[in-house]
Amino acid sequence: MFKRTKMEENDIVYKPSVKLDNNRGVEQQVDVQERGKDNPKIYFFIFAILALLATNIYFYIKYKSSSEQQTTILSEKIQMETELDRIEVELDRVTKENLNLTESLKATQDNARTKIEELRAKLTQNELNRTELQRAREEIAELRGAVSRYTKDIKQLKNENALLVSERDRLKESVTTATKKASELENINSELEHKVEIATALKLSSININAVRERKSNNESVETKAKRTDKLKIEFSIADNPLAKKAIYDVYIRVIEPNGNLLITENHIFEVDGVEMQYTDKTGIEFSNDGKLYTIEWKGAENFKPGTYTIVLYTNKGTMGKGTIRLT
Template sequence: MSNQNDIVNKGDRNKIYFLIVVIAALLGTNAYLYIKDEKQNERYISISTEKDRLKLEVEKIEVELDKANSLNLVLTGKLQEEQQSARDKIAELKAALQKGTLTQENLVAAQKEVRQLREFVNSYNEQILRLTQENLQLKSQRDSLKQFATAESIKADQLAKKNEELNIKVKTSASLKANNVEITAYRVKSNGKNIAVTRAGSAKKLSVKFNIVPNQLAEKNYHKIYLRIFDPAGNLIADENNMFEADGQEMQYTSSTSISYNDDNTTYTMDWVNPNEFIKGDYSIILYTDGFTMGKASITLR
């Protein structure tokens, strides 16, 4: 009996040991699987977090490029090409980061590309800053040149105005002035003889005599003399085609002639035959030459 009991107890103990080993193996397997799942979860969370970080970094880089473009700088061809290449790379990265899963290898490659983009943007911003400073300097120089040009233009205008005033003074000083201006009305006989008259009914022409005031500045040469005659009503007697310029304006004249001036106290005469009848009243005349008024006179016809 004793031996039989020993055999039974020994068999139970073997079963117990077996169960213990099985339970330990199961516990070990569960522990291994749990740890493995935890590591996988941690790895997934790490990849997801890095993915979000990279997305944020890419968006920041894109914002910096947009900010640089908002400065409206004229970029060189090289900078334009580099910026376009960067934007293409940003679009590729954003598309890759939108995917549901990323391998560790994909993540490492994305991290490298983002670092390269960051380096490019830093260099790009430095070049933009330099261009901005150069533009400010150019603008400052341009404004200075513009102010200088404006000041010089004002000076030139003032000088031109002074020169013009001086020229007018010189021309005025050199212009001829009439002296002892006299008007005589004449009746013309059939034989051509002129008879001085004072009545309007018998007058046919007016004769204007004058001397020239001595002027050493006046040019000793031929001068064109213009005569304007006004009737008693104040109307100018002139052909509308007879135009000249004097005292800064264009006007009509009644008659004209040329005289040779030699500063020798010569007496000059201008005759005007009235194509119409004279009327009673005062007739006035004005003489012009070299663009200026030369002299005036009047006559009364009864």
């Protein structure tokens, strides 16, 4: 402010108001002091805002990480459950092949199914941490390896069974062939034996039958009348047979009456070619293949009847031959 040294009478003199300037200074000083008091509050609010922002960011990151982790765990659980399903399907497929498993393979299958149930129970738990999930993953890998070995063993067993079946069929075919061959040989042998039996059977080369009347002093005469006949005398010779065994043979006699009835006094039975037959009488002869003449006398009938009598001779190998005589 400028002051004039000389003033006119009517001049108005302006003097600075010291009081006004002093009031402004006080106001400015008060403003500065109030501003100084407000600074900590401002800093506090800024800090609080920053802390809240940091907390929000922290929880956002944490929640996001936790959510991603839960999503990952859920995805891995689903994958492991799918793997368990595949393992169980593989077990079911092998089981349906109806193989006769060894005790060891049965135990492996039972253990695998028990392990599958245990792992399913673990995976259904909602609070699986990373360590437990990793352990479950390792156990599933071990289970997969065990089932893989089990499937390989089953495949080997199946191959071995196929080889055994093939070998069995081959042996069965061999046995069938051998049995068939043995049966053929047996039939051939039977035929040969039958032929030998036929070839060794005794056959008559001649036979002559006479009706005999017994007289006093042991005299005999040949008869043709039935009423005067006391017995029949059968004379025969046996054809030469070098194959026949030289031995004593039983000769069975069948006497058939003129009416066709077989004359029997007792129920005598013999067998020839597997057939049982009745006979009238039996005697023994010694065969020596020398062509000699054999004689058999039969006096079984009380009264001979007119007509033709048939005499048939047998051994146990078959018919030797037959002859007839007619009585009047």
